Amino acid sequence: MHRWPLMLDLKFFRENQDLVRAGIARKKFDCDIDAVIELDEQRRRIIREAEEKRAAQKAANAEMAKLDKGSGAFQNKVAEMRGLAQEVKSLQSKQAEVETEWEAAFMSIPNVPDPSVPDGQSEDDNVTFHTWGDPQSVSGEALPHYDISWFSHYVDLERGTKITGAGFPVFRGQMARLVRGLLEFFLERNAAAGFEEMHPPLMVNAASATATGQLPDKEGQMYFAPEDGFYLIPTAEVPVTNFYRDEILEAGQLPLRACAYTPCFRREAGSYGKDVRGLNRVHQFDKVELVEWVHPEESMIELERLREHVQGLVEALKLPYRTLLMCSRDIGFPHAKQYDVEVWAGGQQRWLEVSSCSCFTDFQARRANIRFRDESGKPRVVHTLNASGLAIPRVLAAILENNLQADGSVLLPDALVPHFGGDRLTPPRS
RNA sequence: GGAGAGAUGGCUGAGUGGCCGAAAGCGCCCGCCUGCUAAGUGGGUAUACGGCUUUAAACCGUAUCGAGGGUUCGAAUCCCUCUCUCUCCGCCA
Structure with a gap:
């Protein structure tokens, strides 16, 4: 009934x-x-x-x-x-x-991991799948970004706390422009790779959050507006994946590729005191997200393509990185297979996750009821994938740390110059 | 926020209590016909779940006319609530 x-x-x-x-x-x-x-x-x-x-x-x-x-x-x-x-x-x-x-x-049943996902008990069992660049080659001036003298001027966490609460930074002046330049760079590069740009709602209803697997698994991690029953999106994955919810696509339309820039909101409940300095973990951040709807037989191949595309973004920014193949206990609730791309932050001497490339097989598509007509005309569930491309704050952190010059300026990678409108970020006057 | 109108299959659009899953038309698919095309003509054309079946198909059953609830032996049709769309007014970036 x-x-x-x-x-x-x-x-x-x-x-x-x-x-x-x-x-x-x-x-x-x-x-x-x-x-x-x-x-x-x-x-x-x-x-x-x-x-x-x-x-x-x-x-x-x-x-x-x-x-x-x-x-x-x-x-x-x-x-x-x-x-x-x-x-x-x-x-x-x-x-x-x-x-x-x-x-x-x-x-409440999670997706089943792909056979190629290694067994593991914790993040220590993730497999280093690929590395690029030399972490030791970063600037001799490297400092944790939050220790750079002018950092709190350009990224004002104190005033953000006043305005909203902890973890809501205010980017100012050249830093605000650099954020915008990064977003523009990512969006354009993704568009050139065939991802259709979307600009989705920042709040979603429960049905959407359930379809992508945030509900019921991550209920407490999302900001919620009870009057309307809306959740602030933790990632553009949620609204964008739901774009085709309850639809039957034509086989010829696949694969569909979309990208979207949105702010992302995360309560990060339970992670207090962990990696929270500076830009490492904030409650609101900007991210460009990539989402794909593909033929079931192609999803695992597509995951590799997606991973390579994301790696290309990081390479264009000249940031040393490593790609981890996540082990079975470290992949998410709806995930069948997942790679994390982490950039080297030379000041902190640590890796920062800037993208997660994931294949959900048919898990999300089933919940979202996204199908396509196969060659015989029968509806079948599509497979979905997504990846960050990329998350801004940590990319920013790595750029600041790795490219810090003795005079306090930050040299920008060539790819960003036209988007930023200059080749370096300079310390604020006074 | 106030007033009114509306929501039916891929689309248009009938249907106001009883074989209505739903007329008709369009589109689409298969056949026939036709120098070609067009026209004509016959048939077909939803999805999900359950059953049957070794699997699948076929078949049988149930559900679905914006959503949920109610009335009734019986609801697309009557009642209530909600959502959305359109028009007008108000408010506002």
């Missing part, structure tokens, strides 16, 4: 419980698969019963349609059908109840 999204391939799930179980066991999420299976059985039992009664009711209705309404036979039939009508009603409400319960249980 209800239409619910195709959350998982039900049949696959039922018939390959062991695979699903084994896959999920490699991840870090708790979920009760037995409960889901039990609820599914219960659900199907009730559906069958309710539908049988309903079919009987409909058959009787068809007969009654042919009877004279004033006749005794008609009146008898009405009396006879009263009981059945009650049964149908109560079965249907029971069905709705079980389905709601089952759906909630189902939504």
Whole structure:
């Protein structure tokens, strides 16, 4: 009686419980698969019963349609059908109840990791997949960005705290321009690579957040406006992926590629005191995001392409980086496979994550009900991918740290010069 | 925020309590016909879930006429709530 999204391939799930179980066991999420299976059985039992009664009711209705309404036979039939009508009603409400319960249980099941994802217990088990540039080659002047004398002038965290709260920086003057230049650089480079630029809403409803997997997994990490039931987006992935929610695309349209610049809002609950200095972790930041909708058979190849594209962005900025293949316990709830790209921040002498390139296989597309017509004309669920391209604050941090000159200026990579309108950021006057 | 109008299949658009999953037209697909094209002509043309089946197809059943709830033996059709769209007014970047 209800239409619910195709959350998982039900049949696959039922018939390959062991695979699903084994896959999920490699991840870090708790979920009760037995409960889901039990609820599914219960659900199907009730559906069958309710539908049988309903079919009987409909058959009787068809007969009654042919009877004279004033006749005794008609009146008898009405009396006879009263009981059945009650049964149908109560079965249907029971069905709705079980389905709601089952759906909630189902939504808590994470995606299964791809076989190529290495086992691992923590971030220490992530595999270094690729490196580029020499971390030791950075400027001898390197300082943590937050220790650069003029940093608090250009990135005013104190006033941001006054205006809003901790973790809401105000970028000023040349730094604001540099942020804008970076965004422009990323957007243009992505557009040149075939990503359609989008400018989406910054707030989303619960259905959208559920489709991409933020709900129910990350409920506490999003800012929420209860009056309207809207969530501030933690990434443009959410509104952009939902662009095609509940749609059936044509096979010829795939792959679809989009990019979007948006501010991102993250409560970062539970990470207090961890990496929070300067720009390392803030509650609002700018990011250009890449999203793709692809044919299921191409998603893993596309992930590699996407990763290479993202690496190209970092290379254009001349920032040493490494790409990690994330291990099973370090990939996210909706992820099948994930690479993180981390740039070297020479002042802090540490790696900063600036992009996460992910393949969600059909996990998000099922929840979002995004399908395409395959060669035979049958609807099939697409695969989605996304990547940051790139997140601004940490890129900024690395540029500041790695390119700091003795006179306090920061030399900018050639690629940014036309977007910034100069080849270096200079200390503020006075 | 106030007043009014509306929401039906890929599209247009009928349908105001009883075989309505839904007329008709358009589009699309398959066939026929036709020097070619156009026209004509016959048929077909949703999705999901459940059942059956080794799988799939076929088949059977159920649901879906913006969403949710109600009335009724029976709802696209009646009632309530909500959402959205359009028009007018107000407010406002």
